[in-house]
Every structure is written in C-alpha cells, then in structure tokens.
Amino acid sequence: xxxxxxxNLTKQCNEILxxxxxxxxxxxxxxxxxxxxxxxxxxxxxxxxxxxPILHKLEKxxxxxxxxxxxxxxxxxKTYSLTARGKKYLEQERKNWHDFFDRFFKxxxxxxxxx
Amino acid sequence: MSHNRFTPLxxxxxxELDLPQPIKSRILIEIADDLxxxxxxxxxxxxxxxxxxxxxxxxxxxxxxxxxxxxDIHQSPVQRFFDRIPRxxxxxxxxxxxxxxxxxxxxxxIQQIExxxxxxxxxxxxxxxxxxxxSGFVLLLIKTYQILLKxxxxxxxxxxxxxxxxxxxxxxxxxxxxxxxxxxxxxLLNLARDxxxxxxxxxxxxxxSSALMVAGLNLFLVLSILTFALLWRIGSIEEANxxxxxxxxxx
Numbered sequence: 001x002x003x004x005x006x007x008n009l010t011k012q013c014n015e016i017l018x019x020x021x022x023x024x025x026x027x028x029x030x031x032x033x034x035x036x037x038x039x040x041x042x043x044x045x046x047x048x049x050x051x052x053p054i055l056h057k058l059e060k061x062x063x064x065x066x067x068x069x070x071x072x073x074x075x076x077x078k079t080y081s082l083t084a085r086g087k088k089y090l091e092q093e094r095k096n097w098h099d100f101f102d103r104f105f106k107x108x109x110x111x112x113x114x115x
Numbered sequence: 116m117s118h119n120r121f122t123p124l125x126x127x128x129x130x131e132l133d134l135p136q137p138i139k140s141r142i143l144i145e146i147a148d149d150l151x152x153x154x155x156x157x158x159x160x161x162x163x164x165x166x167x168x169x170x171x172x173x174x175x176x177x178x179x180x181x182x183x184x185x186x187d188i189h190q191s192p193v194q195r196f197f198d199r200i201p202r203x204x205x206x207x208x209x210x211x212x213x214x215x216x217x218x219x220x221x222x223x224x225i226q227q228i229e230x231x232x233x234x235x236x237x238x239x240x241x242x243x244x245x246x247x248x249x250s251g252f253v254l255l256l257i258k259t260y261q262i263l264l265k266x267x268x269x270x271x272x273x274x275x276x277x278x279x280x281x282x283x284x285x286x287x288x289x290x291x292x293x294x295x296x297x298x299x300x301x302x303l304l305n306l307a308r309d310x311x312x313x314x315x316x317x318x319x320x321x322x323x324s325s326a327l328m329v330a331g332l333n334l335f336l337v338l339s340i341l342t343f344a345l346l347w348r349i350g351s352i353e354e355a356n357x358x359x360x361x362x363x364x365x366x
Contacts, residue, residue: 030149030175049177053184060188078145
C-alpha cells in the first residue's frame with residue numbers, strides 16, 4: 001500500500017476526483033468542477049479556481065492531456081483527457097484509497113457508539 | 116468570443132500572474148472560457164445576472180494563492196533559480212555579467228582581428244565596422260538574456276533596445292560601403308596626382324576595400340540572422356499578448 005501524507009490528503013483526494021471524472025471521457029475545466037459537485041450532491045466543491053493548479057499539475061505530470069479544440073467558428077477550448085499513464089495511476093490510487101479507508105474505519109470503527 | 120463581463124477580473128489575473136508568454140495567455144484564456152461558460156450555465160438555470168456573476172466568480176476566479184500555485188507549477192527552473200536570489204543582488208550580478216560578456220566579446224574580437232591576416236588587409240574602416248558589430252552582438256546578448264532566460268515579456272519593455280540593435284546591425288554594411296568608397300576616392304586622388312605610380316594605390320585600395328566589404332558583410336549576415344530570430348521570438352510573444360483577451364475595446 002502506498003503511504004498517504006495526511007497534510008496532502010485533500011490535494012490527493014481532489015486529484016483522484018478529477019482523474020476519475022476524466023476516466024469517463026474528455027471534459028472542460030468547469031465541466032469537471034460542476035460534475036464532481038453534482039455527483040457528490042454538493043459535497044466536493046472546487047471554489048476560487050482551486051481546480052486549475054490541480055489540472056495543470058496533472059498535465060505537467062502527464063497524467064492528463066490538455067488539448068485546444070476548435071469550438072464554433074473562431075473559438076478554441078481546452079479539453080482534458082486521461083492519458084494511459086494517468087489511467088494506470090488512477091487504478092493504483094483507487095486501490096490505495098480503498099486500503100486507506102479500510103484501515104481508517106478499522107481504527108475509528110463503523111458501529112454506532114455505545115452510550 | 117466575448118469575455119467583456121470578466122475583463123476586469125482577467126486584467127487583475129494578468130497583473131498578478133507572473134509568468135512568461137505564451138503560458139500566461141493560455142492560462143488566462145482557459146479561465147476566461149470557463150468563466151464565460153459557467154456564467155451562461157447559471158443564467159440558463161434562471162439566476163439573475165448579479166447572482167450568476169457572483170457564483171461564477173466564487174467557483175472559478177482564482178485567489179492570489181491559487182495564482183501563486185499556478186506560477187510555481189509553470190515556472191522554469193532558471194526562473195525559479197533567479198527568484199531565489201534577492202533583487203538587489205540580482206541586479207548587481209546582472210550588471211557584472213553584462214560587463215564580463217562585453218569585455219570578453221571585445222577582447223575576443225580584437226584577438227581575432229589581430230591574429231587574422233584578413234583583417235590586417237582590410238582598411239582602417241574595419242574599426243568602426245567592428246565597433247558597430249560588437250555593439251550589435253552585445254545588445255543581442257542582453258535582449259536574449261532578458262527574453263529567453265529572465266522571461267521579461269512585459270509589452271512595454273519587450274522591444275526596448277531593439278531600435279538600437281537594428282541601428283547597429285544596419286550600420287555594419289553601411290560603414291563597410293562608406294569605407295570602400297573612401298578608399299577608392301583616396302586611391303583615385305593619388306592616381307590623378309601621379310598617373311605613373313598611382314595604379315599601385317588603386318590596387319591597394321581594391322585589396323583593402325574588398326577585405327573590408329567581405330568582413331562587413333560576414334558580420335552583417337551573422338548579426339542579421341540572429342536579430343531575425345530574436346525579432347521572430349518577440350513577435351510570437353507579442354501575438355500571444357494580443358490574444359490574451361484583454362481587448363481594450365471592452366473597457
């Protein structure tokens with residue numbers, strides 16, 4: 001199991017959310033933010049442009065690929081898609097998150113607390 | 116594409132996002148497009164203009180911290196290195212570097228001239244020609260350092276020094292040509308004064324002038340190729356700046 005750095009937990013979580021959404025197909029930045037928010041019933045929300053550093057970091061690490069595609073007559077929009085490397089990384093990270101929650105609930109317990 | 120609604124915001128990001136072009140433009144275009152699309156999405160949901168604007172801004176408008184994170188991601192290792200050096204020290208260090216480069220260029224050029232018989236054959240006009248060429252090369256070095264390494268892409272400063280560079284480069288063939296005609300004029304004067312031995316002066320002038328012209332044209336060729344490459348780079352940076360959605364008509 002890969003080690004989780006507690007201080008980076010939110011960051012890692014956001015990265016996985018984005019990668020998982022991109023595993024379903026190409027998306028624009030704002031589409032990713034909106035879909036993640038809708039799918040999580042508003043629980044995960046990317047405010048104040050927090051999405052962009054994550055997207056650009058993932059792109060730098062070649063886990064996702066940003067492409068400028070023509071949209072309409074003069075317009076070009078940047079769309080993101082998951083790379084083969086990103087897919088592999090996502091698969092590994094999903095296992096890591098399962099392991100993390102298994103151990104997490106093992107420690108905190110899942111049953112209701114006794115009075 | 117209309118981003119007029121968000122132009123003040125984009126201008127603010129433009130000021131605060133300290134990155135070279137075209138990276139900065141691309142980031143701003145991406146944010147601008149997302150702002151526009153999300154605003155349309157909220158409006159289609161029936162929100163008023165003000166509420167849709169506020170919500171869009173809340174979701175996608177990056178804070179200073181986020182812009183700093185973007186800057187960190189896209190910064191080149193060279194820029195990161197320079198950022199670690201205090202500004203005052205950097206400016207002193209830059210001046211020292213420019214001085215060293217200047218001295219090196221001058222001394223190497225003089226060495227080259229003295230060791231090459233070709234330069235000895237050229238007329239005395241080779242000196243102003245060399246001076247113009249050396250100033251051109253030094254200016255080229257400074258501009259290349261500013262644009263490629265220091266990433267100083269501000270629209271106000273990007274073309275500073277370029278007219279001087281063009282003047283230096285243009286002076287090289289002009290001075291060579293002037294030298295050729297002055298040498299010929301002198302030789303012809305000698306010939307007019309003494310028709311018997313004056314032809315030697317004409318031969319000598321022909322030799323000196325052709326050497327001067329070859330040296331001048333060679334220097335001009337190298338200088339103009341490098342200047343062209345630099346101007347091409349400046350042009351592409353300016354084009355990226357222009358595409359930055361900071362349309363002045365939207366003000």
